[in-house]
Amino acid sequence: MKLRTFLTSAVAAAAALAFTAPAAIAQTAYKSEYRMSLVLGTAFPWGKGGELWANKVRERTQGRINIKLYPGVSLIQGDQTREFSALRQGVIDMAVGSTINWSPQVKQLNLFSLPFLFPDYAAVDAVTQGDVGKQIFTTLEKAGVVPLAWGENGYREISNSKLAIKSPADLKGLKIRVVGSPLFLDTFTALGANPTQMSWADAQPAFASGAVDGQENPIAVYQAAKLHTVAQKHITMWGYVNDPLVFVVNKDIWASWTPADREIVKQAAIDAGKEEIAIARKGMVEADKPLLKEIAANGVTVTQLSAAERDAFVKATRPVYEKWKGQIGADLVGSAEKAIAARKK
Ligand code: X2X
Numbered sequence: 001m002k003l004r005t006f007l008t009s010a011v012a013a014a015a016a017l018a019f020t021a022p023a024a025i026a027q028t029a030y031k032s033e034y035r036m037s038l039v040l041g042t043a044f045p046w047g048k049g050g051e052l053w054a055n056k057v058r059e060r061t062q063g064r065i066n067i068k069l070y071p072g073v074s075l076i077q078g079d080q081t082r083e084f085s086a087l088r089q090g091v092i093d094m095a096v097g098s099t100i101n102w103s104p105q106v107k108q109l110n111l112f113s114l115p116f117l118f119p120d121y122a123a124v125d126a127v128t129q130g131d132v133g134k135q136i137f138t139t140l141e142k143a144g145v146v147p148l149a150w151g152e153n154g155y156r157e158i159s160n161s162k163l164a165i166k167s168p169a170d171l172k173g174l175k176i177r178v179v180g181s182p183l184f185l186d187t188f189t190a191l192g193a194n195p196t197q198m199s200w201a202d203a204q205p206a207f208a209s210g211a212v213d214g215q216e217n218p219i220a221v222y223q224a225a226k227l228h229t230v231a232q233k234h235i236t237m238w239g240y241v242n243d244p245l246v247f248v249v250n251k252d253i254w255a256s257w258t259p260a261d262r263e264i265v266k267q268a269a270i271d272a273g274k275e276e277i278a279i280a281r282k283g284m285v286e287a288d289k290p291l292l293k294e295i296a297a298n299g300v301t302v303t304q305l306s307a308a309e310r311d312a313f314v315k316a317t318r319p320v321y322e323k324w325k326g327q328i329g330a331d332l333v334g335s336a337e338k339a340i341a342a343r344k345k
Pocket of ligand 1: 039040080098100101153179199200216217218221243
């Protein structure tokens with residue numbers, strides 16, 4: 001080999017090494033433990049979803065990727081609306097998170113909090129499992145995390161300590177705890193209630209002391225948290241918001257794994273997400289809704305609305321829907337509306 005050729009190829013080889021080496025090193029530097037953030041623990045469908053994901057990953061990677069659960073958003077001292085920023089910054093390695101809690105940072109996620117957008121589960125699936133779901137994932141990627149799969153917290157129903165709510169007038173003056181997302185303040189203000197933002201950790205003592213009158217959360221959450229024991233004696237089934245969950249990984253953590261391990265983590269998230277959604281809907285999709293029977297057996301009033309009664313809530317919140325449609329992006333909301341209209345029931 002001529003000296004010149006030798007030098008050229010040596011330089012090229014060194015350059016190639018310099019280029020690939022950091023990635024190769026990063027990929028082998030696995031942490032002994034990865035930290036998964038969750039608001040709700042394994043007594044709830046949400047936490048079970050996180051546990052299913054962690055277990056599948058541990059098994060399928062023969063322990064190369066070992067995940068510990070941090071329920072109660074304990075990595076960020078319970079401040080659930082900071083979860084997305086903490087994920088982006090690497091304080092949290094991975095999470096199963098609610099679109100509500102991340103919507104202050106990613107405005108498109110407010111889509112799911114638009115009042116009365118989703119008439120039924122088929123509508124939710126048409127959005128999350130279709131093109132709109134993909135668009136949302138692209139948005140999340142641009143925002144700096146790696147989204148892998150959808151889960152579900154559930155349809156958020158309203159409960160309170162005072163009366164059976166049948167019309168917006170019944171909400172007048174009721175102090176309702178909402179999650180820290182401005183869209184919820186608008187919705188409850190439009191309904192004549194007095195909304196107050198509070199973390200989930202602070203909310204439960206506030207129900208017990210009577211500092212707040214009511215709240216909105218899925219029935220599965222109501223039951224697992226035993227909200228009937230903290231004065232929440234009346235539930236109205238209005239299905240105004242569905243609360244999907246997203247399985248995500250921090251970008252740098254993702255990059256540190258081999259392509260084969262990334263594929264395992266992703267497939268495990270998809271499998272766990274499917275199972276979690278089934279768990280979240282259990283007791284609510286069967287014709288006789290056994291979960292509602294269980295709740296009524298605890299002495300709780302469960303109010304079902306007629307179509308006309310429900311419509312009064314839809315009408316009262318329509319200006320909020322229109323205002324936020326613009327803020328979220330009329331195109332995105334329009335695509336969701338179309339997917340819902342075209343759903344298979
Ligand atoms: O705080 C809530 O209400 C909860 C647990 O449902 C969420 O994290 C959105």
